[in-house]
Amino acid sequence: MHFFQDFPKEFTTIAHPKFVDIELNxxxxxxxxxRFAEWLHYIQRWIDDANxxxxxxxxxxxxxQxxxxxxxxxxxxxxNDATEKLRGL
Structure with missing residues (x-):
């Protein structure tokens, strides 16, 4: 979740992740x-950035790894190389 809430590249003073609550999924x-369409636009961008x-x-x-x-x-x-060399002595 912190990937979503990190400051995204794009936001406005109205549509900002700090105004979004995340619970489970x-x-x-x-x-x-x-402003609903604006919110959806930014939320989709934030989800894409988080992903x-x-x-x-x-x-x-x-x-x-x-x-x-x-x-x-x-x-x-x-x-293994060192072991083989020692066996040869």
Missing amino acids: ALYFTSEQA AKYREYVEGLRRK DEKARAERERQHLI
Whole structure:
């Protein structure tokens, strides 16, 4: 949820994430009828931005896990090489 509530790239003084309440999987906000379309426009943009930030976050985690696994494989390879060299002595 914090990806949604982080300051987005686009907002107005009327349509701003700080005026949106999030409960479970629902968004609540109050709007004048004349501003409803504006709110929907911005909320959709904020959701799109939040989804992009979340994808970047997950991709970053995956890269870290991949790097950690690669480093562990390299370490294991070095240990195996050293063990084989010692057996040959």
